[in-house]
Amino acid sequence: MAHHDLNVVHQQCGDCPIRHRAVCARCESDELQRLEEIKYYRSFQAGQTVIWSGDRMDFVASVVTGIATLTQTMEDGRRQMVGLLLPSDFVGRPGRDKAAYDVTATTDLVMCCFRKKPFEEMMGSTPHIAQRLLEMTLDELDAAREWMLLLGRKTAREKIASLLAIIARRDASLKLKSQKSALVFDLPLTREEMADYLGLTLETVSRQISALKREGVIELQGKRHVTIPNLDRLMEEAGDDSDGGFLN
Amino acid sequence: MAHHDLNVVHQQCGDCPIRHRAVCARCESDELQRLEEIKYYRSFQAGQTVIWSGDRMDFVASVVTGIATLTQTMEDGRRQMVGLLLPSDFVGRPGRDKAAYDVTATTDLVMCCFRKKPFEEMMGSTPHIAQRLLEMTLDELDAAREWMLLLGRKTAREKIASLLAIIARRDASLKLKSQKSALVFDLPLTREEMADYLGLTLETVSRQISALKREGVIELQGKRHVTIPNLDRLMEEAGDDSDGGFLN
DNA sequence: CTGCGGTTTTGATCTGCATCAAGGCGCAAG
DNA sequence: CTTGCGCCTTGATGCAGATCAAAACCGCAG
Secondary structure (H helix, E strand, O other), X not given: XXXXXXXXXXXXXXXXHHHHHHOOOOOOHHHHHHHHHHEEEEEEOOOOEEEOOOOEOOEEEEEEEOOEEEEEEOOOOOEEEEXXXXXOOEEOOOOOOEOOOEEEEOOOEEEEEEEHHHHHHHHHHOHHHHHHHHHHHHHHHHHHHHXXXXXXXXXXXXXXXXHHHHHHHHHHHHHOOOOXXXXXXXXXXXXXXXXXXXXXXXXXXXHHHHHHHHOOOOEEEOOOXXXXXXXXXXXXXXXXXXXXXXXX | OHHHOHHHHHHHHOOOHHHHHHOOOOOOHHHHHHHHHHEEEEEEOOOOEEEOOOOEOOEEEEEEEOOEEEEEEOOOOOEEEEEEEOOOOEEOOOOOOEOOOEEEEOOOEEEEEEEHHHXXXXXXXXXXXXXXXXXXXXXXXXXXXXXXXXXXXXXXXXXXXXXXXXXXXXXXXXXXXXXXXXXXXXXXXXXXXXXHHHOOOHHHHHHHHHHHHHOOOOXXXXXXXXXXXXXHHHHHHHOOOOOOOOOO
C-alpha cells in the first residue's frame, strides 16, 4: 500500500483528484490513461443545481474545487442536508442511474466527471478502483452515522459546536498549517444551510452562534469569519468523544 | 448479471447468506471454496453485545438469522441507533480494525463470520466481492441518508409511521407473500429501541402508537403484534415520497 | 448618496416533545 | 396464590426550539 499513499501520488496526478483516489499512478498508468479518456470537466456557479433527485445521472464525479451539498426534500418543503462535498469527494453511484438527492453548488464549483458506463466497465477489470471506492463509501457511511447521532440526540448548541469543530478540523488538515493557528476560517455555508444540515431553523442557528460568541467559545469577525481560540473547549461543547465524523 | 440473482443463487448456497451476496456460486466455485475455509459461525442470545465500539474487530460477518442493531452512545448515556441488521445484512469494514459502533443482538442471533485478513486478501484478487460489497454499502449509505431526513425533519408521528411502513414492507418482501395480506407482523423492537432508532423517548413512541391505533391507521393485538389495514394511509402519515429507506 | 434584496440578528410567543411520576399488564419464580 | 420484574401506558408539567414578526446589516447598482 505504501506508494498508493495519496500525497505521494498526488504530485503526479495533476488537476484531477479522482486519480489519486481510485488508482495509483505509478503502477497503473494504463488505467490512468483510460480514465483520462472518459473524463470531462463541468463548472457551476454558486447556487446552481448540479442535478435534481430522481433525474437520470449518467456520470460519476469528484469535486475539484468548491463545495457542493446533497439535500433531501419532502413534498411540503422541509429540507435536510445529507452530505457536504468538499474537494476530492466523490458523488454518484455505479449501478444506479437515478440521482438519489439534489446536488447543489454552494460556492462556485468544478467537478471532474466520468461517463458512467465505461467507468463501471473499468471497475470490473481493475479491482483497485472498486476497493478504493468501497473504502471511501465506508468512510462516508461512518460520517453519515455520526451525523445521525447528532440529528437524533444532540442539543442545538451541541449541533452548532459539532459543525464548527468539523469545519475547523477539516480546514486545518486541508491547509496543513503548522500550528493550531490554523483555527481561523470562513464559514462556507449560510445560516440557512447550516440549519438544513443540523436539523434546526436558521433563527436557532443564529442565536446559538451568538451565544457561543458571547461566551467566548468562538470569535467572529463579520458574519462569516470565525476564530476558534480553544478547540478543546469547542469540542467539549460538541459533546463529542469521537474524531468528528466528516473528517477524512 | 442474470444468474447472479440472489434468489436463484440462494438455492445452491445453503445456510450462509454472504455467498450469494459476495459471489455467484455458479461461476466462482473456487472462490466459494476459499470463503468456505475462512468462515465460522457465532451465536448470540437476545440482549447480548456482539462487539463494543472501539474494540478490536478481526472479522467481517453477515447475519444469518435474527436481528442486530448498531448504536452510538454519548458519554452521558444518550443513545442513537444508526443501523438495523436483518438476515443477509453485512457488518464490519475491510480496512479498519476497530468497531465504530456497538453491535447488539436484539433477538437470538446467528452470524456468519469471516476472518478479516484472508477476506481482504480475497477481495484484492476477486473483483466481484469488492463490487458487490460496494453496491451493498451504497445501499446502506442511501438508507442512512433517508434516516437523516427522518431524524432531522420529521415529527414524532411521521417517524413512527415511517418505521412501521419500513418494517411492514421489508417483512412483506421477505416473506414474499401473495397479497397485501402480508401486512401483519410482530414488532422486532421494544418501545425503547424504537425510541433510540427514531431519536425520541419511549413515552413519545408509546403515545404516538396509541394515537395511530385510536385513529385506525394501525391495529394492535397485544403490545407487539401489528396489522396494517391500509398501507397507503400509513405511508401518507409517514410523509414519504420515496421507497422507504431501509428496504433492500 | 440612496434604495433595494439578501442575509443575519433579536424579540415575543407558542407548541411538540421531554421529563417526571404513577400505575397496569403479563409472566415466571417462589 | 403472591411477589417481583420487564415492559408498556397514561397523566401532569416544563422547556428547548419552532414560529411569527421586525429591524439591522451589508454589498451593490443606480
